[in-house]
Amino acid sequence: MRGFLAVLWRDLRLALGGSGDVLTIVLFFVITGAITPFAVGPDQALLSRIAPGIVWIAAFLAMLLGLDRLFRPDQEDGTLALYRLADVPLAAVVAAKVIVHWLTAALPLIVASPLLAVLLAMDFPTFARTVVSLLLGTPALAAFGAIGAAVTVTTRRGGLLAPILIAPLCVPVLIFGVGAIAMGGGPDQAGAALLFLAALSLTALALSPFAAALAIDWGEE
Amino acid sequence: MSIETAPKISWWNRLAHPGQFVALTRPLVWPLAALTAVLFAAGLWFAFFNSPADYQMGDTVRIMYVHVPTAWLSQFVYATMAVSALGTLIWRHPMADVSMKSAAPLGAAFTAMALFTGSMWGRPTWGTFWEWDGRMTSTLVLLFIYLGIVALWRAFDDQLRAARVVAIFTLVGAVNIPIIKFSVDWWSTLHQPASVFTPEGPKMPGSILTPLFIMFFAFTFLFLVLQLVAMHTEVRRRRIATLERRMARGSAA
Numbered sequence: 001m002r003g004f005l006a007v008l009w010r011d012l013r014l015a016l017g018g019s020g021d022v023l024t025i026v027l028f029f030v031i032t033g034a035i036t037p038f039a040v041g042p043d044q045a046l047l048s049r050i051a052p053g054i055v056w057i058a059a060f061l062a063m064l065l066g067l068d069r070l071f072r073p074d075q076e077d078g079t080l081a082l083y084r085l086a087d088v089p090l091a092a093v094v095a096a097k098v099i100v101h102w103l104t105a106a107l108p109l110i111v112a113s114p115l116l117a118v119l120l121a122m123d124f125p126t127f128a129r130t131v132v133s134l135l136l137g138t139p140a141l142a143a144f145g146a147i148g149a150a151v152t153v154t155t156r157r158g159g160l161l162a163p164i165l166i167a168p169l170c171v172p173v174l175i176f177g178v179g180a181i182a183m184g185g186g187p188d189q190a191g192a193a194l195l196f197l198a199a200l201s202l203t204a205l206a207l208s209p210f211a212a213a214l215a216i217d218w219g220e221e
Numbered sequence: 222m223s224i225e226t227a228p229k230i231s232w233w234n235r236l237a238h239p240g241q242f243v244a245l246t247r248p249l250v251w252p253l254a255a256l257t258a259v260l261f262a263a264g265l266w267f268a269f270f271n272s273p274a275d276y277q278m279g280d281t282v283r284i285m286y287v288h289v290p291t292a293w294l295s296q297f298v299y300a301t302m303a304v305s306a307l308g309t310l311i312w313r314h315p316m317a318d319v320s321m322k323s324a325a326p327l328g329a330a331f332t333a334m335a336l337f338t339g340s341m342w343g344r345p346t347w348g349t350f351w352e353w354d355g356r357m358t359s360t361l362v363l364l365f366i367y368l369g370i371v372a373l374w375r376a377f378d379d380q381l382r383a384a385r386v387v388a389i390f391t392l393v394g395a396v397n398i399p400i401i402k403f404s405v406d407w408w409s410t411l412h413q414p415a416s417v418f419t420p421e422g423p424k425m426p427g428s429i430l431t432p433l434f435i436m437f438f439a440f441t442f443l444f445l446v447l448q449l450v451a452m453h454t455e456v457r458r459r460r461i462a463t464l465e466r467r468m469a470r471g472s473a474a
Contacts, residue, residue: 151390155376164372165390168365169397172404179408196407200400211393218385 003088004096011100015069022104025066029109032058033116044121051120052130052181056174058116059109059134063141064163066105070097070149071216072159080153080216090213098146098209106138129181129190136197137177143204144169150212154219173200239456242316246449253446260439267432284342286432290440292335295363298328298444302370303395306388316452318384319459321391322374323451327444329367336360355406362401366394380459 015022036054037047074080083093110131117127148166155161179193235241268286275282302324308317339357340350351357370387377383 147390147393151373151386152376154382154386161369161372161376164365165369168362168369168401169394171362172397172400175404175408196404207396211389215386215389218389219382 003086004092007083007088007093007096008100011097012103014073015100015104021066021069022108025062025105026108026112028065029058029062030112030115032061034119037120048121048123048126051117051122052126052133053178054120055113055116055130055134056137056177059106059113059138060141060170060174062109063105063138063145064166066101067145067149067162067166068159070101070146071153072149075153081220084217084220090217091209094146094150094212094216095205095209098142098205098212101145102139102142106134106142110134110138126181133177133180133194133197136180136194136201137173138201140173140197140201140204141170143201143208144173146212147208147215150215151219153216173197176200237315239315239319239459243453243456247453250446250449250453253442253449257439257442257446260435260442264432264435264439267435272428272432279345281342281345282429284338285429286436288335288338288342289433290437291331291338292360293437294440294444295328295332295335295360297441298324298331299363299367299395299398301448302328302391306391306395309384309388310392318381319452319455320448321384321387322380323448323455325367325370325374327447327451329364329371331440331444332360332364332367336364355402355408358408359398359402359405362405363398366398370394 033054040046040050071080074083084090086093113131113134114127116122117130122130144166145162147169148162151165152159152162176193176197180190180197182190182193236245264286268283272283274280302321305317305321305324308314309321336357339360343352344350370391373387373390374383377386
């Protein structure tokens, strides 16, 4: 447990100190959302209807963008090799990294989402639902992302490959994430979608550290 | 050959030697290819000349004889890959690597064919090439997963290391595919439900089922033949890479 916490603190300090990656990801998220009205037109009614989808896509892309820094810096300076030999199980190290990834690449987006809500003319109930669905869904994105990053960490072109591999696996997260917001006609399935989203996140968080650790361990030689 | 004199040689161990595998399976290729050709000839004859046109869809119903078998293979090939991935991870069986690698592009091709024939069929019957319907969407996602796996194979130089990593990803995908399918079905559905294997038996007349089953086997055997040939090619490709490396080392020394 102490090793787990040590990795968590180290990564958190590295992510927050200096490099400014967090700010870049938040900027990417806001700019992606802000650029959509230029593509679909400034019609308020249309924008407020598709706003939850835009916010989800922006968050999804921003998190994929941040994947490469999950394991690659540690792979390049040899820290990952030390983790493999450490007493702490590699899966625990990966779990700590997933948590840090969520704290530094998902939580700031949720904090910044009111900005997009204003820009995209969301009303308050929709916005509240969006925040809840992002809070429940982004852990699954972080967990799937860890598998993609782990699988590609030893390849040279991994940075581009991980999002390609992970995007299809994230389809259910997007479906339930946006489904939990939808307030349109028909029976209200938002509650069921929210439960599915939470189930996905919990399952992915529980299983992905082991798969990612296995991929790191066997991908090295 | 030392492998002949080693103790306890089962056919399983013998298959683990790439040379032995090729030697054992090469005689199978031509008979299987001939069987595939016969099945295709019979199936196409039935499909074109000896099956009725649908009373609603007309002659376009004949697209089904290509569409349904390729759609079935798109899932069967992934199952083959997942079983091979288990072979790689659990037994470190060398031929499981090769089988996994050669199945990926085949699966992608069959999936693309199922999508293509599906949209050709959708245009006259549903009035649209593409609809965001549950089954179509999950097949499209499956195609993306296949293509991702092919890209992952190509990203590695060392194929033995690649095999283990791809195996893990293939299994992660195998766990995810049912979830994707379920979520997409929950999201939207227009495609007709399963109508061949149902608890009450097939919901189609025999005149359509006969060509469908023949084509079903024809495509499955086509996959077997292509898979064997692709595996032989992969074994040869690795042999060439090894020889080149040995030659480079020899000339450097």
